[in-house]
Amino acid sequence: MNDFTRLTEEDLLGLLQQDKLSAFREIYQRYWKKLYGDAYKRLKNKELCEEVVQEIFSNLWHKRHTLQINTTIGGYLHLAVLNQVVDQYRKQTIRAKHTEALKLLSTETDTGTEDTIMLRDLTHTLETEISHLPDKCRSVFELSRKEFKTNKEIAMQLGISEKTVENQITKALKRLRLGLSHHMLWVIAALLHKL
Numbered sequence: 001m002n003d004f005t006r007l008t009e010e011d012l013l014g015l016l017q018q019d020k021l022s023a024f025r026e027i028y029q030r031y032w033k034k035l036y037g038d039a040y041k042r043l044k045n046k047e048l049c050e051e052v053v054q055e056i057f058s059n060l061w062h063k064r065h066t067l068q069i070n071t072t073i074g075g076y077l078h079l080a081v082l083n084q085v086v087d088q089y090r091k092q093t094i095r096a097k098h099t100e101a102l103k104l105l106s107t108e109t110d111t112g113t114e115d116t117i118m119l120r121d122l123t124h125t126l127e128t129e130i131s132h133l134p135d136k137c138r139s140v141f142e143l144s145r146k147e148f149k150t151n152k153e154i155a156m157q158l159g160i161s162e163k164t165v166e167n168q169i170t171k172a173l174k175r176l177r178l179g180l181s182h183h184m185l186w187v188i189a190a191l192l193h194k195l
Contacts, residue, residue: 024057030074031073034074043088056084060077140165141168
């Protein structure tokens with residue numbers, strides 16, 4: 001059958017689970033505009049909304065064999081948009097907190113050239129230590145701390161278990177603590193100096 005526009009959602013879902021790309025295209029054509037609109041109502045950012053909708057359809061394709069849709073495809077996709085929007089809000093909140101903490105640290109340590117140089121050195125050392133982590137460990141750590149992804153998102157993206165993600169983050173933090181231990185003395189001294 002070539003006219004996928006006439007198929008029911010159940011038929012499309014069945015064909016999707018049989019790896020029929022035309023069924024996926026039809027689902028995409030039916031829902032992308034509505035999903036984008038749902039996302040835009042909440043996020044008000046064109047690029048971010050496009051990214052959210054792209055992620056939803058990418059997940060739909062990758063999970064096609066294991067999908068358990070108890071409602072309609074439209075209902076499933078709408079719920080996926082809401083979940084992605086909540087994740088975006090959470091990430092924005094985390095980013096704002098990190099930015100505020102960096103501003104505070106920058107303000108507190110910006111008392112002279114020496115402090116500025118030491119802060120730059122600390123940042124450089126941190127980046128160097130991260131680059132020396134084993135590949136998997138570094139990937140997990142950067143997805144967690146730089147891209148603010150949840151353990152579940154990282155596990156799905158890398159095809160590993162959430163427990164493995166937790167173990168890799170713990171491993172990274174231990175190695176970074178060791179590598180940065182000499183800088184911690186500077187931070188403590190700088191803080192004591194301000195008291």
